[in-house]
Amino acid sequence: MPDDQPLPAPLLDRLAALLGPRGLLTDPADLEPHLADWRALYRGRTPCVVRPGSVAELAEAVRLCAAAGTPLVPQGGNTSMVGGATPDEGGRQVVVSLARLNRIRDIDPLDMTMTAEAGLVLKAAQDAAAGAGCLFPLSLGAEGTATVGGVLSTNAGGNTTVRYGNARDLMLGLEVVLPDGQVWNGLRRLRKDNTGYALRHLFVGAEGTLGFITAAVLRLFPRARESEVGFCAVRDEEAALALFRRFRDRDEGAVRAFEYMSGEGVGFYAKHIEGGNVPLPGHAHYVLVDLASSRPPEGGNTGLRALLEAVLEEAMEAGEVLDAAIGESEAQRAALWRIREEHPEAQKREGASVKNDVSVPVSKTPELIRRSSEACARLIPGIRPVPFGHLGDGNIHMNLEQPVGMDGAAFLARSHDIMETVNEVVRDLGGSFSAEHGIGRLKTDMMADWRGGAELDLMQRIKAAVDPQGLMNPGKVLP
């Protein structure tokens, strides 16, 4: 170990004795994948990576590190958008990977619960639920890598929040290794339990700053028996919202996802993504609506298709929907979803872009899109707004693409101004500067401004009460 990574030798020896060679990585090549996440916003250093093989091993490792005053950085799938799981540059922070705690301890289709360990990959959790005839509905781009512990620690959202809520809403109980190495077993699978403070909700969304989530009781749902996907060109942002309302009013439980895309973003998809066909090219605003139902279709009558067609017809008559395509097969539905899913990649290939993960009350989404697009255009003439995302829950990725011909680096140098410009509108609309990605390291300096006063004061008092040494994921969430 290099001299400039000061982990006390006795601690390292004790960790090695506790964890064995599979549980403690010190070889620089083994450390490498743990030093930065996939966005590579930050690159840190670590003396070693702890990979416990059991909760008891993790608890003992945490006790040892707490006694030595050594800070710990939890890592799940390492897919943070905000540097939430990257160690700092100081070289003292030990990375703790939960990857080996990846068992499904229990799955019960009658209770509709699954008890899963933190390192289980989200996709594997979805698959296990499906194998038991159920649905675990959390779904997001990184689901093949992100883990149960990670999505809970960040209260991940994704595409299905409009129907199933965020990760928080899908969790009934937790097991947590606390900063002093105590294990809290709160793995209750109860729908009602009013026995003191709801500690589980404190750890969900705390981004590992209060302890390590090691396992969770997750809620399952009946699986979909039919689904439909419609891809619609809409008149404007208001028409997109009106269309959402039409679906919700007709069958609130059927709307699994409702996604907005700008014409420019859809154009980037057609231009840059292989096989990127767009069924209704040339419009300024699009919506993808995904309907699903667990009701058995009675007598061959597909209820959702009738719903989809009826609502689209009404909305066309009202001038809200200009044109629409309906996925006629699983393959077609997947192809329509791909237009939405490839938005980040298409934007990347078009050039430099600045990402904003913001939310507003659902009713304010049209105003958010319009006003922040206009404000950014005043800031940098020629800038290309490519907003897309979860209109049904008010979370729009208000991204901005560089002007044609502008130098990418020069554009990115304006990132802060662009984000500020968007956030000014967000603030005015009663929104949030981080909807689903969290704070991590990227946005800690915004906490005082947005959540300052009584709120931040309370957070800091709670942090001090739960983690008095300040060893849990230091430098994240709180300024």
Add this chain to the structure above:
Amino acid sequence: MPDDQPLPAPLLDRLAALLGPRGLLTDPADLEPHLADWRALYRGRTPCVVRPGSVAELAEAVRLCAAAGTPLVPQGGNTSMVGGATPDEGGRQVVVSLARLNRIRDIDPLDMTMTAEAGLVLKAAQDAAAGAGCLFPLSLGAEGTATVGGVLSTNAGGNTTVRYGNARDLMLGLEVVLPDGQVWNGLRRLRKDNTGYALRHLFVGAEGTLGFITAAVLRLFPRARESEVGFCAVRDEEAALALFRRFRDRDEGAVRAFEYMSGEGVGFYAKHIEGGNVPLPGHAHYVLVDLASSRPPEGGNTGLRALLEAVLEEAMEAGEVLDAAIGESEAQRAALWRIREEHPEAQKREGASVKNDVSVPVSKTPELIRRSSEACARLIPGIRPVPFGHLGDGNIHMNLEQPVGMDGAAFLARSHDIMETVNEVVRDLGGSFSAEHGIGRLKTDMMADWRGGAELDLMQRIKAAVDPQGLMNPGKVLP
């Protein structure tokens, strides 16, 4: 003011100056309704009742009391089942009634949110939602008296948890007056907002021990366009659960309530309640299922009636349902619900009874009912189990009626043993000793045993961090 109620005179003067005669009650007759709740398990004393007319007034009153070291007891509708809002016998605790903070600040059928103040009566919140064409689904026996602040502070459950969750799940944001008099404005109406710790979830269910909830953003839902109620005699407890599963698998979103009742309890209803007709008398186990849907019935086809009839037919063929009655009108549906709603009153008229508000995983409800009934019968021969309640969410009110002919007081003297007997089964099944009523003062002595170790230690650290003087509702929740 009597000498034995030691409120410092300068504090009383300051409160009087701040609040005026409507805002500060000191006359013993005015204090009387605030000294005990409707169950009258405890009767306390208070030097005065503070009734602030604004959040600013409350904040200033809290500051004054904090400076004087005076403890405060929040009261909403005063319908606690566990003495959660009753001052102690010491005479120093000042009751704070939120009754005058009862405005609806905002209601938005597009966002599907309502911002309501703490003192708003639950029924008024339901009515206001209905007036805006929406549904606020929280529903419980005390809804004509219980308040928004009270149901949030206790995370109330009720009949519709199976479909809409508990009070916690119906809340997006809070406004809270903290123990030092700071006001935290967290009235955000966002479906996604990951900006630090979820403080709102800490105050919900804290029973006023961390601060005063003064207002909340509540979630609304589309109103029901059709509903059906079925009253079924079922073979046994397992058949009740199997029937629940049949409905859930066919249309999970349609099951608004699923209630179990024992034959004995239904018999008490028939015997004691005026007009207490039971459509299918003489069975040992009953279920009430309430279906609702916001989907417009298409072409005169009432989808829920078809669902109800189809499921009942299947369940009859399987021998699970022995007989069933369907409410043919709003009046009939209300009459069927009355059998369930009058259970507490019928039990009261039959004699002395011991109440248990317990929950288990949904799959364990048959075992809970059977095993705890048997165990209680071994404890007190002739005891009459009258379990009823929310089978669909695992929360059974496992009540026990005195043996015929036994002295009521002698029976109640065994309350502790009876509760322990039930709780032993609950514990073995991974359940909770307080499902929806909370801890209040009644159950604090069970916290160490059930939630002790790391969990209770964390709760106490959080309490100390948020309310370092320990002035918020002392003696409640934590031992």
